Amino acid sequence: MTVRVGFLGAGLIATFHSKMLRRSGTDVAWAGVWDPDEGRRAAFAQASGATPCASEEEVLESCDAAYVCTWTAEHRRLVEAAVARGLPVFCEKPLSTDLAGATAMADVVRGAGVTNMVGLIMRRSPACNLARDLIADPASGRVMSVVFRDDQFIPVQGSYRSTWRGDRALAGSGTLLEHAIHDLDILEFLAGRVASVSARSANFHGLDGIEDSVAATLSLVDGGVGSLVSVWHDILERPSLRRMEVFCERALVVLDEPDDWWGPVRWTRLGGEAGSLEAEGLVAECERRGIEMPNADGDFIRAVERGEPVHPDFDDALRAHVLADAVYRSAASGGDSVPVL
Ligand SMILES: NC(=O)c1ccc[n+]([C@@H]2O[C@H](COP(=O)([O-])OP(=O)(O)OC[C@H]3O[C@@H](n4cnc5c(N)ncnc54)[C@H](O)[C@@H]3O)[C@@H](O)[C@H]2O)c1
Numbered sequence: 001m002t003v004r005v006g007f008l009g010a011g012l013i014a015t016f017h018s019k020m021l022r023r024s025g026t027d028v029a030w031a032g033v034w035d036p037d038e039g040r041r042a043a044f045a046q047a048s049g050a051t052p053c054a055s056e057e058e059v060l061e062s063c064d065a066a067y068v069c070t071w072t073a074e075h076r077r078l079v080e081a082a083v084a085r086g087l088p089v090f091c092e093k094p095l096s097t098d099l100a101g102a103t104a105m106a107d108v109v110r111g112a113g114v115t116n117m118v119g120l121i122m123r124r125s126p127a128c129n130l131a132r133d134l135i136a137d138p139a140s141g142r143v144m145s146v147v148f149r150d151d152q153f154i155p156v157q158g159s160y161r162s163t164w165r166g167d168r169a170l171a172g173s174g175t176l177l178e179h180a181i182h183d184l185d186i187l188e189f190l191a192g193r194v195a196s197v198s199a200r201s202a203n204f205h206g207l208d209g210i211e212d213s214v215a216a217t218l219s220l221v222d223g224g225v226g227s228l229v230s231v232w233h234d235i236l237e238r239p240s241l242r243r244m245e246v247f248c249e250r251a252l253v254v255l256d257e258p259d260d261w262w263g264p265v266r267w268t269r270l271g272g273e274a275g276s277l278e279a280e281g282l283v284a285e286c287e288r289r290g291i292e293m294p295n296a297d298g299d300f301i302r303a304v305e306r307g308e309p310v311h312p313d314f315d316d317a318l319r320a321h322v323l324a325d326a327v328y329r330s331a332a333s334g335g336d337s338v339p340v341l
Contacts (some may be wrong), residue, residue, distance in 0.1 A: 002027045003301050005068050008056055009070035010035035010044035011162060013092055013119065016296055017067055018048045024298030027305075029311035035070075043208075060085055065115075065189065065304045070090060071164040072171055072178070076101050084309055088115035088304045094181050095317050097172025099325035100190030106314040114212075117300045117310050118317040122182045123189060126282050127255050127263040129291045130244065132190050134267050135255045141249025141325035143191045144229055146218070146226035148183050152240040153210060154205055154232035155179075159239060168209030176201070176214045177324050184323040185316065193221040194323055196339045201331040205232070214219070216327045229329075 005021065007014050010033050021028050029124030032053035035041040045052040053059045056078060060066060066082040068075050068091040076096050084090045088107065095102040095118065109116045121130055136141060155178075164170040171178055188194060191199050198214035211234040219225055229328040242260040246253045250270040255263070286293065303310035323340060330338040 001305055002029050003304050004029045004031040004062065004064045005301075006031040006059040006065070007033040007067045008035075008082075008091075009068065009074075009215040010037070011041040011069065011112065012160065012165070014044060014069035015047070017119075018044070018050075018314050019070065019075070020295055020297040021301070022048075024295045024301060026298045026301040030057035034059045041053045042097075056081060057249065060087065061230075064149050065301070069161075069162045073097055075168060076105050079105055083109055083112040083114050083116075086112065086114060088300075090117045090119070090300050091314070091317075092119040093317055093320070094324070095314065095321060097177075101323050102318050102321040103166060106318040107166075109314045114314075115300070115303045115310060116314050117296070117303070118312050119296075120182060120185045120312040120317060120320065121296060122260065123185045123312055124293045124296050125261045126286050126291075126293060127260055127265050128190065129276075129278065129293055129312035130184055130263075130286055130289075131244070131253050131255050132288075133289055133291055134265075135190055135248060135253065137162075137251075139269060140253075141282055142222060142223040143220065143246060143248055145247040146187060146191045146220075146223055147224070147244070147245040148187060148228045149230075149244075150158050150180055150183050150240070151231045151233060151238060152179060152338060153170065153234055153236050153238060158236055165208060165211055166205075166207045168207075168267065171210065172213055173205075173328065174207070174210035174214075175209065175230045175232045176327055179232070179240070180228065181320050181324055182212065183228055184318040184327075185213060185312070186244075187218070187226070187301060188319070188323075190244070191220060191224065191226065193217045195221045196337050197323070197326045197337050198337045199327040200335055211331075214327065214331065216330070240255075241338050251256060288296065309310050 030050035033050040201211040202213040
């Protein structure tokens with residue numbers, strides 16, 4: 001069965017998904033695309049072969065599955081319109097500008113029973129997956145501490161070619177929700193559930209409601225502790241970088257710059273075992289360990305064909321929203337410990 005995909009939003013991430021779909025090897029066809037920005041709509045249509053449409057409804061009429069790739073504030077309305085028609089839906093992260101919206105969206109999608117997926121793409125990173133396997137190895141012992149840092153230049157400039165991330169009404173908030181929601185998701189993917197958070201935030205750029213520096217300390221359900229720092233600065237040479245260190249009882253696993261996808265991943269284990277892998281060597285090691293990381297867009301299309309679930313889904317994204325909300329509530333209180341339910 002050929003799956004006809006429709007696109008709502010024709011910017012940076014829509015273009016990424018369109019390219020990944022083309023490389024996925026699935027039986028997919030491009031249906032309609034709608035973006036109120038005529039230039040983007042036309043450029044996307046020309047590059048992908050999608051049909052430029054005059055409205056959201058026209059896109060939803062034309063497709064078997066919908067990609068919601070608009071700025072965040074529009075996600076909820078468009079997801080609800082898609083699932084009201086029984087359409088499977090891929091929605092970008094964050095689901096919504098706040099936890100209430102994300103909860104409502106997850107409820108609607110769950111209730112509709114449609115295949116759904118969210119762009120928490122770090123779960124498909126070879127570097128994160130090798131790190132996860134090393135941490136999960138019983139020889140490493142329990143997770144004692146995690147140290148996560150992500151930073152990027154504030155994405156209202158440069159390669160982002162848009163400014164909506166500086167507008168609270170469109171983005172919801174700043175670096176934690178818009179960028180570090182990936183880290184909150186990956187942190188639990190690597191190190192297990194978070195039990196409580198205590199956080200502080202700051203705003204250097206003066207954009208209303210758009211925090212650009214967040215520091216959170218975390219207690220893990222299994223006894224470990226950790227920290228997450230997320231910052232939006234003005235160093236245009238640093239578009240998006242991450243460093244993650246996970247200390248286990250008998251191992252240290254580090255995911256380092258320059259690339260949170262291709263590595264390097266470095267590790268040291270009690271007894272002298274040590275390694276460092278990146279790029280092709282990293283992928284080969286993942287394959288040797290039987291770690292599967294199919295193209296996420298291909299996975300979505302295959303799940304649509306079979307009418308099956310696929311991950312990360314709206315419930316996975318809702319969990320990341322719950323964590324983000326706890327961090328924001330703690331920061332608003334000046335650092336009180338907030339339990340994560
Ligand atoms: N998973 C990731 O790593 C990742 C990376 C980048 C962006 N994102 C997310 O993807 C979403 C889009 O970000 P982007 O970087 O592509 O932004 P962008 O500015 O490049 O594109 C967003 C587009 O949405 C369009 N739009 C707004 N309202 C619309 C509507 N009602 N219907 C159709 N189009 C509409 C805008 O005109 C704009 O062209 C955001 O939620 C962002 O957080 C995720």
